[in-house]
Amino acid sequence: MSSAATRPAGPDDLWSVDEHLDDILATVRPLEPIELQLLDAQGCVLVENVTVPVSLPPFDNSSMDGYAVRVADVAGASEEFPAALEVVGDVAAGAADPVRVGPGQAARIMTGAPLPPGAETVVPVEWTDGGLGEGPASGMRARSLAPEGAEGQVHVYRPAEARAHVRAEGSDVRAGELALEAGTVLGAPQIALLAAIGRGTVRVRPRPRVVVLSTGSELVQPGEQLAPGQIYDSNSFALTAAARDAGAIAYRVGAVADDAETLRTTIEDQLIRADLMVTTGGVSVGAYDVVKEALSSVGDEDEAGGGVEFRRLAMQPGKPQGFGTIGPDHTPLLALPGNPVSSYVSFELFVRPAIRALMGLTGLHRPRTRATLKADAALRSPRGRRQFLRGRYADGEVTPVGGAGSHLIAALAKADALIVVPEDTESVEPGGEVEVVLLG
Amino acid sequence: MSSAATRPAGPDDLWSVDEHLDDILATVRPLEPIELQLLDAQGCVLVENVTVPVSLPPFDNSSMDGYAVRVADVAGASEEFPAALEVVGDVAAGAADPVRVGPGQAARIMTGAPLPPGAETVVPVEWTDGGLGEGPASGMRARSLAPEGAEGQVHVYRPAEARAHVRAEGSDVRAGELALEAGTVLGAPQIALLAAIGRGTVRVRPRPRVVVLSTGSELVQPGEQLAPGQIYDSNSFALTAAARDAGAIAYRVGAVADDAETLRTTIEDQLIRADLMVTTGGVSVGAYDVVKEALSSVGDEDEAGGGVEFRRLAMQPGKPQGFGTIGPDHTPLLALPGNPVSSYVSFELFVRPAIRALMGLTGLHRPRTRATLKADAALRSPRGRRQFLRGRYADGEVTPVGGAGSHLIAALAKADALIVVPEDTESVEPGGEVEVVLLG
Incomplete structure (x- = not known):
């Protein structure tokens, strides 16, 4: 149950944005690990x-392609007076039982291969003749093309210190760290x-499974023909995409008609695959606000702790909101307003943090910054409401996109930030400073 | 074919990081739309x-729950002298054929519902008695609980201007825009x-399909037991994850043993689902560098434009690299070095931009910034090599994590940035400025 007792007392009192968010985050618990x-x-x-x-690494290994040798055998070697060593075999990466390198001997060794017993250091192939007897080599020929490279003689032109070109066991991390x-x-x-x-x-x-459904008898699937009075369902698409973007596995159920019984059975049906349920529409004061009607009795009413509470927030857009838990598992449900811009802004402010809390993340919120308002006229905002306007942010400046109307979905598609106008501010002049939520 | 003619002439010449990247981006074309x-x-x-x-919106509609009325009928209305109107029905969202509002009449209307013929404005339910005759209403009762609300009388307590609380058709976007x-x-x-x-x-x-495979007979699947000389395959996991993170649909094929024929058939087999192929390991100068050996003859040799070229880059880590196209569709292939840190850094610098180019994105690269080096000692870097060190970036400062050794995968897991030390710089003092790639 949401902790309504400590919140606004009367049904007509407004909740602040922070009170609503706090209530959500106090209820939503990280998912059980898997x-x-x-x-x-x-x-x-x-x-x-x-x-x-x-x-x-789990064993000393070569950091170069070259020859594993003893230090004394290459001491003082030069191009003029190379050290001539007997090649006793190959040590490839993955070799389980490498050859032993004795005095006067060398083993051809590949990057990552274990330093063979007896060897003390590695000379890169470029410091040798590669066993070809034709002066400094630029590389090795593929073993399949030159199997004879694993025997015969190699000339080494430079000395090497002990453990040169050797990655020591445990030099990256040690067991127990x-x-x-x-x-x-x-x-x-x-x-x-x-x-x-x-x-x-x-x-x-795990990633939370989020079920998204929109409500409204006026909603038609995109791609279909609109009849008079109908509009396209955009919320179920937008919020499914936004939920994925927040890290969730999101299921779009689509639009449900304004009928409380249909909605109730749909929600009960979907509960099985939901760690979080999100609805849009039907949360206002209207006579057809079926989400409000339906959610008063979803799931097992005998279960303790269930119930969705509908509130009015001191916020624009997004004033009507519902939140609570439903069903035997107390699955959290956020009921967002139906207007596309209101529902998207509500998602950013309330659903995204809830998804990230379910994931156990500590950074729940979008980054915020301060910005200078770049506009032709002052921004107006109603007293007592925290307003979220759509804007474009760049280089410390934010420009409003579209107006305050919560139906301006075309403007939303051009925005990359929300401009926050606090409750006690009724006007922000051009050049003034505002807080900005970066939608990223 | 990579435009090798304009690049370093001899096989021993080094390519710069930028030359290699330019060659990749000149070859990789955005995928065909779908x-x-x-x-x-x-x-x-x-x-x-x-x-x-x-x-x-496709039609004038109400932005509030309330009553659709004529302006003259509510002119001068007040709480003391309310306008009494006959309720002629409901207008719900999605209503195809709304009631007509005549003089002295009102229609109960829901948010989003079309403004009915005859009506000129909307008064919110809070400005009325909601048809209950009990003073100002705070909301509407659900229609199913109060069907009688759609008839009888409503008292309106405030006047409304024409088209108040009406969202005009086309006020968001207009047809043809x-x-x-x-x-x-x-x-x-x-x-x-x-x-x-x-x-x-x-x-x-579409998102590119990226096939990731690692090579090396020493590689064992994580979770299995290591035998002497073996190590776990990490590259195929890391690069699959990184490819997804870059936007690709990534397929992890896993580790292939150091056998040119096996590798060749595996690559040919996987080509069917690859828009881009990424291999790790086997690109150096060693005698077991099978990627180099196998890729000289993958696919149809009669096809024009195929072929993978192996290069040495003026870069640390990540010196040996292969790039080209293979198979009948000239599928681009990037052959990265096998060392985990080298392969990850190579992925960030070359594969990620290639994936984003395939997607048709314009922002191909990770964001970069300048930062102050925060370190106890100077950073050393070999002349003529562009070095990429792992670091942690915060507030304009970057701190190196781990050393320059390309096997320090534990340090990589703590890094969130690459510190770039240019070719002509051999040392950066603490407090000096460096360029940083933010791994995000």
């Missing part, structure tokens, strides 16, 4: 401290490290 | 100018607009 294959865990939050089971801390978000480099230390699966919070 | 369902087009680049087929320009990247707000104007599908460049 063991996932590495690539399924991309973008997820690790819930375990991962320690290194085996040092990296902390590889990644719980709370780390798994991007490509973190997945690289987990794979490198041998972890095939990892324990993370 | 008509996709809206939600499948998320993140893709639009290739058509989309015009508005029908104005938004440009909704979205070719080249627009489709995020949630753009998908909202496309849906709102009735577009169910849209013509975009």
